[in-house]
Amino acid sequence: MTTTTPHTVTPTRQAPPNRITPYRITPTRILRSEWHKLRSLRSTWITLTTAAALVLGVGLIMGGTYTSGGGDSDVDIVVLTLYGSLLGQLCVIVLAILVTAGEYATGMIRSSLTAVPTRLPVLWAKATVFTVTVFTVMSATALTTFVTAQLFLHDTDQAASLTDPGVLRALAGNAVGITLLSLIALGLGSLLRSVPGAIGAFTGGVMILPEVLGMLPCETVERALAYFPTQAAGALGSATPITGAAPPGPALLTLCLWATATLAAAALALRHRDA
Numbered sequence: 001m002t003t004t005t006p007h008t009v010t011p012t013r014q015a016p017p018n019r020i021t022p023y024r025i026t027p028t029r030i031l032r033s034e035w036h037k038l039r040s041l042r043s044t045w046i047t048l049t050t051a052a053a054l055v056l057g058v059g060l061i062m063g064g065t066y067t068s069g070g071g072d073s074d075v076d077i078v079v080l081t082l083y084g085s086l087l088g089q090l091c092v093i094v095l096a097i098l099v100t101a102g103e104y105a106t107g108m109i110r111s112s113l114t115a116v117p118t119r120l121p122v123l124w125a126k127a128t129v130f131t132v133t134v135f136t137v138m139s140a141t142a143l144t145t146f147v148t149a150q151l152f153l154h155d156t157d158q159a160a161s162l163t164d165p166g167v168l169r170a171l172a173g174n175a176v177g178i179t180l181l182s183l184i185a186l187g188l189g190s191l192l193r194s195v196p197g198a199i200g201a202f203t204g205g206v207m208i209l210p211e212v213l214g215m216l217p218c219e220t221v222e223r224a225l226a227y228f229p230t231q232a233a234g235a236l237g238s239a240t241p242i243t244g245a246a247p248p249g250p251a252l253l254t255l256c257l258w259a260t261a262t263l264a265a266a267a268l269a270l271r272h273r274d275a
Contacts, residue, residue, distance in 0.1 A: 025115070027125070030116060030121050034125040034128075043098060047091045047092070048134075051088035051092050054088045056084070060145075060148060062083055066156060068157045073157055077153075078167060078174065078238060079237060085237065096185040097188065097189035099130055100186050101194055102189075105195060120267055120270065135175055138175040166239035166240060170237055173237050176236055181206070184259050184262045187259070210230060210231060227254040232246055233251075235248060
């Protein structure tokens with residue numbers, strides 16, 4: 001008689017289900033994304049290099065052609081050295097508009113807002129990355145231009161050093177002024193969503209309008225003009241007080257308020273309008 005030995009069946013262990021970690025949107029990742037977009041564009045480095053080259057080139061020309069006792073002897077030394085900032089800031093302003101309005105022109109903004117449905121962090125990240133980049137480049141440019149120009153000015157009545165009163169503050173103020181002006185342009189680009197429109201609005205409203213209002217024979221208007229963006233930025237970049245201009249402290253506060261108001265309007269439009 002045969003006996004059948006029952007086989008023990010070992011239950012098979014089921015593989016654990018695949019757990020997909022959800023993608024988390026963090027401020028660091030948004031900042032990294034915006035930095036990647038900014039640095040990967042050829043226009044970014046072309047524009048910044050052109051701005052730096054204009055500031056440095058004009059500064060060297062002013063230093064190399066300056067003679068003691070000439071018509072520029074009463075000009076502030078930092079203003080004289082960084083006279084090319086008037087041209088350099090135009091390049092930075094155009095870049096700021098391209099950073100925001102350019103994405104609407106190409107349709108890239110839809111991808112950004114799809115990845116970040118809350119929308120506003122995209123604008124804040126753009127402003128942060130752009131601010132740090134522009135301030136770093138323009139600070140280095142202002143310092144390099146001043147030091148290099150002094151190689152030509154050391155034996156003139158415009159000889160100065162970084163330790164002279166107000167020089168370092170004016171060099172930093174020049175970079176801050178350009179950065180805050182470009183933030184106003186960045187906000188206009190996001191608000192208007194058009195590169196030509198934003199350039200026209202900045203040129204007409206920020207650069208030309210104060211000159212037109214300055215022709216009015218009104219003392220109140222003249223005092224108010226000192227707190228317009230371009231005039232306030234000019235006050236920040238001077239080592240000595242400018243007649244009729246706002247003091248550096250109020251000028252900085254006013255320029256920050258202009259930039260904040262423009263970005264706030266852009267944020268409001270971004271929150272309530274379709275891309």
